[in-house]
Amino acid sequence: MSAAKNINFEDFHLSQETYLQFAGHIYKLAGVNLPYNSKNEALVKNRLARILRAYNQNSFEEYWKFLKSAGTPETQEFISALTTNMTSFFREAAHFTWFGKAIKTHFEKLYSARIWCAAASTGQEPYTIAITVCENLPEKHHARVKILASDIDTEVLKKGGLGYYKESEMGGLSRDIIFKYFDRTIRDGDVFYRVKDFLRDMVQFSQFNLVDQKYEFKKPFDFVFCRNVLIYFDEKTVGKVVENLSLALNPGGYLLLGHSESGNIKNALITSMSKAIYQRNSK
Ligand SMILES: C[S@@+](CC[C@H](N)C(=O)[O-])C[C@H]1O[C@@H](n2cnc3c(N)ncnc32)[C@H](O)[C@@H]1O
Structure with a gap:
């Protein structure tokens, strides 16, 4: 349509x-x-x-x-x-400052990482994750980082997979980062920035509904970003989704929520670390 x-x-x-x-x-x-x-x-x-x-x-x-x-x-x-798809690169930027350090520490110990961006919208958030990985780990390690980007909305996933962004969508990115990770291109007479192939290849887009009863993944994740979607759910749904996201984490893995969403989160599987960042308990 x-x-x-x-x-x-x-x-x-x-x-x-x-x-x-x-x-x-x-x-x-x-x-x-x-x-x-x-x-x-x-x-x-x-x-x-x-x-x-x-x-x-x-x-x-x-x-x-x-x-x-x-x-x-x-x-x-x-x-x-x-559904509301508002998003941007480096949204709630403090999370990416934290994540840059955390991915380095994680990699030194485990030498691979599985990351899930669970309400990825049009792709700015998972590409921000990929850029942060590239900025903090040597190139030889990038292939050992898997980033799954999911959303319920197939329209936004399509856009994320293509990785074309208008100039007005490039807020939050410095000129240096744009130069490293995007190609400037003209499409139907308009200027677009296209995510470079090596960065796009780091992110796999797939549909996933957070209110599914059970989350079934082959392996658990080390980092789960689920930001700015819980605000659309009622308390009962938030409780169930946080439980499922926590179960999808490795012990010691991290869950990142939106800055405004973390006020009432209580789950015995996770412990609050800092603003809207939780860690899966070991036991
Ligand atoms: C406001 S955007 C947030 C995007 C990004 N996480 C950020 O923080 O910038 C919320 C996203 O959640 C998605 N969403 C809503 N309900 C969902 C559900 N049940 N399962 C998965 N994604 C959902 C929407 O399609 C939308 O793309």
Whole structure:
């Protein structure tokens, strides 16, 4: 579906009943909690009106009927519309200062690292992780670092995998870092920065839903970044997700959450180290 232009979401009326059906559906699919209030109502209306227009549908009720029996691509489109993908390079930069030192220490002992970026959005966060690895470990070791970047939203994963960013998305990166890790290129007449092949090859993008009951990975991770997604979940979901993320870590491994998300995190498997950084307990 291509988004229709000149959307005026005020053209459509969204009843409370239909709002609650959409909110229930996104909660079930992605854990995203959108209680009924005027701010969320405007958000849902605005984002879903684009889909209605593109399908030439005349009401939210019509779209809801369609969505109930929709296939995977249309369901994915709904998830993509109602998830918030805001991100940037070196977001909450203190984490990467810490991580630069931590990856060095880790590597000296274990000589390999498995890293999971669990709500990777359009790729800026996993590429920031890869850049930090490159800046802190000698080149000969880079192949021994695996970075998995996952998200529920396949649209953002596609963009992350391609690794093209507009000039306006390059905030947070110095000229020196841009020169080392990106190629400047023209695409359809616009300037883009493309992540260099060696950096792209360090990151594997794959779909993963954090509200899945069980996380099944061949091997546990040494570092898990799951930042700025728990804010969209309710307390019960946060508890379950933090438990699963902690179980996906090696003993001694680290879990990094968003700076604003760590206030009420309590889990017997992990211990708080510093701002929004937790360590998996040994026992
Ligand atoms: C605001 S972005 C945060 C991106 C990045 N972690 C950062 O801190 O800049 C939140 C991301 O979480 C993803 N997300 C929402 N619900 C999810 C779920 N149930 N499983 C996996 N990812 C989810 C969204 O698609 C979105 O890309």
